[in-house]
Amino acid sequence: MHTERKIIHIDMDAFYASVEQRDHPELRGKPIAVGHAEKRGVVAAASYEARKFGVRSAMSSQKAKKLCPQLIFVDGRMEVYKSVSAQIHEIFHDYTDLIEPISLDEAFLDVTENKKGIPLAVDIAKEIKQRIRQELHLVASAGISYNKFLAKIASDYRKPDGLCTIHPDQADEFIRRLPIEAFWGVGPITAKKMHTLGIYNGETLRKCSLEMLQRQFGKNGLIYFNFARGMDDRPVEAVRIRKSIGCEHTLEKDLSAEMSLIIELYHVAHELTDRLKAKNFKGNTLTLKVKFDNFSQITRSVSVERPLQRLDDILPLAKRLLKGVDYSQHPIRLLGLSVSNPKEENGMNEHVSSGPVQLELEFKDDYI
Secondary structure, three states, X not given: OHHHOOEEEEEEXXXXXXXXXXXXXXXXXXXEEEEOOOOOOEEEEEOHHHHOOOOOOXXXXXXXXXXXXXXXXXXXOHHHHHHHHHHHHHHHHOOOOOXXXXXXXXXXXXXXXXXXXXXXXXXXXXXXXXXXXXXXXXXXXXXXXXXXXXXXXXXXXXXOOOEEEOOHHHHHHXXXXXXXXXXXXXXXXXXXXXXXXXOOEHHXXXXXXXXXXXXXXXXXXXXXXXXXXXXXXXXXXXXXXXXXXXXXXXXEEEEXXXXXXXXXXXXXXXXXXXXXXXXXXXXXXXXXXXXXXXXXXXXEEEEEEEEEOOHHHHHHHHHHHHHOOOOOOOOEEEEEEEEEOOOOOOOOOOOOOOOOOOOOOOOOOOOO
């Protein structure tokens, strides 16, 4: 039954930028970007003041400055962000040990049975949000529902400082009106393909047969089929198995010469093998990521029988993948490599950071 599980998704609002504004009062209320301002720089995070101008993470610093000339760039402090994330998790552990981190700034909590015996998950979410604000002087959004998919969607609904519960009774109507771009695991490329198939929201997705979705989207077809019906049985995993290790380099200048790219690829592969050995990680799939000068990007993957950890195994495969990339029209700006284990992957490898979902529904915030 839906009501047997009580899942909360906590998502910190503009986490890196908010930490910088908290620690540097002179930055409060101003548009800031965490990242480097130089020509080849990229925005790692943007404050809400900067987002009003269209500045977003992963955007080039040059484009960000054109959109917002008064934008203030701040160097990132990853060790500080990790430390603050650990403090947030200490708060989580006061309520449950079933915590699945997704990144430094977001996590799922299963509070079906919780340490404080609080009957309603929404009350736990309210407490957590209040404690994060009072103890850490930061703001979080929370989504509550009966599975991870809907809890994730709910946390995006009223950002920033959001609190939203999706009741089992209203889940079908909510999903029916949900834009396909807001579905977890549907990124820009998949959304574009769905649009060509006439799929624009949950209602049109629900009309698709499982056979058709699997034919078009492979193993993700079953995931989309279930999501359209509010079904997601994945547990909150307190110990997450590392599924991949990777690294990427933004090149000092855009390149289109094959030999220059192979030299850069060697450096990326060398760094990757160092990381694999340090973590003693072995996977069977190598993925090449390429970003072009126009900021479009593609990935290419190959799977082999032997585990990948040595440079002698990885570099030839990486070269083969690069040969399959056409960069004659657009020089390459970034190269990345990652190793993953296909036995561990669930197929949802398109990272999405969607904005607030624009729907009009009455929410029952006290059901779960």
